[in-house]
Structure formats: C-alpha cells, structure tokens
Amino acid sequence: MLYTVIPAGGSGTRLWPLSRSSNPKFLHPLTGSDQSLLQATVERLSPLSDPRHQYVVTGTGHAVAVARQLPGLPEENILVEPSPMDSAPAIALAAAVIAERDPEAIMGSFAADHLIADAEAFTRTVTKAMEAAADGLLMTIGITPTGPETGYGYLRRGKALPVGDLLAEFKEKPDHVAAVEYVSSGNYLWNAGMFVWRVDAFLAELARQRPRMHDAIRTLAAAWETPRRDALMAEIWPNLERISVDYGVMEGAAAAGKAGVVPGDFGWNDVGDFDTLGSVLPTDEVGNVIIAAGEAKPEVLTMDARRNVVVPGSGRLVGVLGVDDVIVVDTEDALLVCPRDRAQDVKRLVDELKAKGHRDLV
Numbered sequence: 001m002l003y004t005v006i007p008a009g010g011s012g013t014r015l016w017p018l019s020r021s022s023n024p025k026f027l028h029p030l031t032g033s034d035q036s037l038l039q040a041t042v043e044r045l046s047p048l049s050d051p052r053h054q055y056v057v058t059g060t061g062h063a064v065a066v067a068r069q070l071p072g073l074p075e076e077n078i079l080v081e082p083s084p085m086d087s088a089p090a091i092a093l094a095a096a097v098i099a100e101r102d103p104e105a106i107m108g109s110f111a112a113d114h115l116i117a118d119a120e121a122f123t124r125t126v127t128k129a130m131e132a133a134a135d136g137l138l139m140t141i142g143i144t145p146t147g148p149e150t151g152y153g154y155l156r157r158g159k160a161l162p163v164g165d166l167l168a169e170f171k172e173k174p175d176h177v178a179a180v181e182y183v184s185s186g187n188y189l190w191n192a193g194m195f196v197w198r199v200d201a202f203l204a205e206l207a208r209q210r211p212r213m214h215d216a217i218r219t220l221a222a223a224w225e226t227p228r229r230d231a232l233m234a235e236i237w238p239n240l241e242r243i244s245v246d247y248g249v250m251e252g253a254a255a256a257g258k259a260g261v262v263p264g265d266f267g268w269n270d271v272g273d274f275d276t277l278g279s280v281l282p283t284d285e286v287g288n289v290i291i292a293a294g295e296a297k298p299e300v301l302t303m304d305a306r307r308n309v310v311v312p313g314s315g316r317l318v319g320v321l322g323v324d325d326v327i328v329v330d331t332e333d334a335l336l337v338c339p340r341d342r343a344q345d346v347k348r349l350v351d352e353l354k355a356k357g358h359r360d361l362v
Helices: 037-045 063-069 087-101 119-133 176-185 199-209 211-222 229-239 245-255 274-280 340-355
Strands: 003-008 054-059 078-081 106-109 138-143 154-160 165-171 188-198 259-264 300-303 309-312 318-321 326-330 335-339
Touching (some): 003 037, 037 063, 054 063, 054 087, 063 078, 087 106, 087 199, 087 211, 087 245, 106 119, 119 188, 138 154, 138 199, 138 245, 154 259, 165 245, 176 188, 188 199, 188 259, 199 211, 211 229, 245 259, 274 309, 274 340, 318 326, 326 340
Parallel strands (some): 003 106, 054 078, 138 259, 300 318, 309 326
Antiparallel strands (some): 106 188, 138 188, 154 165, 154 188, 165 259, 326 335
C-alpha cells in the first residue's frame, strides 16, 4: 500500500478571478464533473492508497475546506503548514510524519490540481515507480511529451534501469528551439512534479543535502502527536529554507545517481490557465466550454460565438455574442474578459492588483 501525499497550496493566479488565495483552484470543480480537482485527485489515488494512508498538506486558510471536501480522510492526515514555504518543507514534513508512523513506508507525492484522463494508466505507471523506489531510488514520473511545450520543465533520461531510467538532469522551461530539440531526441520527458520514494531514502537524501531542514523537520514530526506540536511549528517553520523539492533535493539526488524516472502517458494536464481548460474539457457543438463555478449552474447564452471559455460564477446570466476564442469569467466581485491566446497573461492582472493594494481581490 502506497502512502499518498497531496500538496494543496498556491492560488492559481492564471485562473483569476475564479481562483483566489482564499479559494484556490484545487477546491473548484474544474474536472468536467461536480468533483473539485482535489476530490478527483483523491479518487484517482484510491486504487493505490486507502484513506488511512492518504495525506494532504495545506495552509491554515484551506484546512477547513479540505476537510469538508474530503470527509473520509482522517483529521490527523491533514497536515497544516502555518505559512507557505514551497514544496520541499511541505513534502519533507509529510515524509517525516509518515516515517514516524511507518519507517519502511513508500510514499508518493501528487499535486492537488492536475487533470488525468486515463486513471488506469496512471495507476500502472505509479506502480512501476513503486517497484524502482523499493530499491532506494528517489523516483519521479515524467510525462511523455506530445509536442515542444515551453511551459513545462523537462527531465533528461539517463541509463536504462529494469524499471524506468536513471534521472540524468532537470532542465528549466526551454525556449521553442530547445523544446523542439528535447522532444525530437526522445530522451526528455515533461516534469509533472510527481514523486515516489521510500521515506527513509528521501529523508537520508534530505539530510545529506539540507541537514538543517532535515533536523528541523524530524523534530517537528517527532512532536506531531504531542501537545508540543503547535509551539514547535511556530518556532521552527518560519525559519525553514523556502525552496522547491526539485531544487532542494531531486536535482542533487540526480547528480549523485540516486534518482530515477518512469515515463507516463495518461493524459496529464496541470490546469495552468483558462485556455488549457478550454482545450481539455467537454465542449458544445461549436467548441464553447462552460465551466460551472459553484453548485448553482447559472445560464449562459451564446450566439454566433465559437471556441469561447465561459465561467458563470456570479449567479447572473452571461451572454456571449459574435466573438470567438475569448475567455469570460464572471464572479461576484470581478469580471475577466480576454482573448484565449492571452490566458497566460492573466497573472499580470493579479500582480497589478497586488501592486495597487487590492489584496481583497486576489
């Protein structure tokens, strides 16, 4: 049985104004069904891990909503971080807490806000990664590229293993020329931020590369079931290094020959922006995607309009007439209208709102 960890953080700024820091994208039903992204992630992991072995790491502002959406998850398996410190401290905390409960556990970390089209293929791929992880490698799952995407990091495959390959190198998001070279070579996979390892192997590598973080996290985990937990979190957590698990652990592990990669081809998407949602969710007969943002499903009226993405989140009627390839997101306190090919730039609006002090809107 796999221990599954779901880091549930971030505000999804490219999905503003639907996704906010107080109500981020993983809590929204963006799956083409009534399930939130978080609920779909938990359901997808169920063949690998029962609720007793499932953990969510989230912030104080989201813990109640996470518990409400996942009533079958034991309360003690929701690990609450008092402030966001990037993925390395969050994932390390989960690994250390699991190690206190089961020192020989195999753990997998999977983001709360990804879409997976083929759940059975996903399960098979994770199972392969578990086989390699049992031998002590820190495994990641790389996505077989479908094209020269410049929005993802890449993983360079090294020497072939009985299961998967050694992970030779992490590559930053490339320009288009480099992305074409990567994909054409057949030696690169997209970095989806999915990891599988023995908790003891991961913690040993953390101790080798980040000894201060390791010692602090192990101290927290040892006190997790005691009355000292809150006081120690307040003392230790703010002083941890803010760094991703890729930079903090996996790059160094790969350089030392301690990391591996298994390719996956299961219809993965990281739901980065509204244009992406328009490409992967069901459409009407002319390509429009309507995303219901809440329990009520307000009416959307489209006429002579094609390939638009419409999110009716305010409860009022949204009419779209005579325009193509446009994003319309209507919420109670903010309205977004932009071309689909500018979807990545929505983050710039959020940055501007922050600069102008409109924190209540982000």
